[in-house]
Amino acid sequence: MRIKTNIAVSDSGFIFNPDTGESFTVNPIGALIIAHLKEGKEDQDISNKIRETYNVEFTTFEKDFDDFIGLLKNYSLVENGD
Numbered sequence: 863m864r865i866k867t868n869i870a871v872s873d874s875g876f877i878f879n880p881d882t883g884e885s886f887t888v889n890p891i892g893a894l895i896i897a898h899l900k901e902g903k904e905d906q907d908i909s910n911k912i913r914e915t916y917n918v919e920f921t922t923f924e925k926d927f928d929d930f931i932g933l934l935k936n937y938s939l940v941e942n943g944d
Contacts, residue, residue, distance in 0.1 A: 863899060863905065863931070863940050863941070863942055864899055864900065864902055864940065864941055864942075865896055865899045865900045865934075865939060865940055865941075866938070866939060866940065866941050868880055868881065869939050871893075871896055871897075871900065873893070874887075874893070875887050875888040875889065875890065875892060875893035875896075877896070877939065879937065879938070879939060881938070882937075882938070884937065886937070891912060891916065892930060894912065894915075895908055895912065895927070895930060896934075898911065899934075899940065905927075905931070908927075909923065909924065909927055912927070
């Protein structure tokens with residue numbers, strides 16, 4: 863899964879979808895997840911890196927990560943990298 867190529871993402875976590883005109887902001891961890899998605903990293907690799915960096919328990923992070931990915935999908939910000 864990747865962030866769609868037309869989605870503008872700033873280093874500070876500001877996201878703009880030109881297709882809908884909607885904009886969003888995410889916290890630093892959300893911005894890091896999005897940066898990894900833009901690089902084409904796999905979900906499991908992203909999860910491992912975030913949990914390692916922030917010393918977060920697996921079950922706690924996995925639920926939050928799945929919820930965050932669900933929001934990205936809901937707002938049509940991601941596409942499958944097939």
